[in-house]
Amino acid sequence: KAGVTQTPRYLIKTRGQQVTLSCSPISGHRSVSWYQQTPGQGLQFLFEYFSETQRNKGNFPGRFSGRQFSNSRSEMNVSTLELGDSALYLCASSVNYYDSRTEAFFGQGTRLTVV
């Protein structure tokens, strides 16, 4: 069974640009969550999607957005990039979003560098 796939693995962008990251969940998983990891703030929750609807959102500015498609694949977008957006962006998938009994599995992440 394939794991969570994130593309691209590495990305370099310039300040002011926008970026789109992709996440393909494990087959049969309908919930996708996104996290940002930086050395200073650690792992922080961005948002979660289930059945194409955003269910939860973390404390991030509106420049961070996402969406989920009918096949459960998800994308996140960051507009007007800032240097502080440089981070490892992680995607996690689970069967359901409301069932704390089921584990979430993470992808390898996308390393975004903003210059």
Added chain:
Amino acid sequence: DAKTTQPPSMDCAEGRAANLPCNHSTISGNEYVYWYRQIHSQGPQYIIHGLKNNETNEMASLIITEDRKSSTLILPHATLRDTAVYYCIVRGYGGSQGNLIFGKGTKLSVKP
């Protein structure tokens, strides 16, 4: 904020058991204890989770105290590849309670 407290770092000799403690004194009745680990710059790896009974799988054992205010993750025979940051997370049911809130974790160093 994370609802758990973990020591920032621990050492363990290769081949010995690694016992990683976690305090979660404010855990409520329907919240599960989850453990993940992250090897440098990789995505977090799921290890194990439990509600109130002790759990064991091929990776580790999870011991939860009777009052559920603390737990211990046990890696029975640590290897150098177990060197990682280990996160203990309390996860609730539904909505924002279902999110994984990561603290700083415990950096486990397995030494030869």
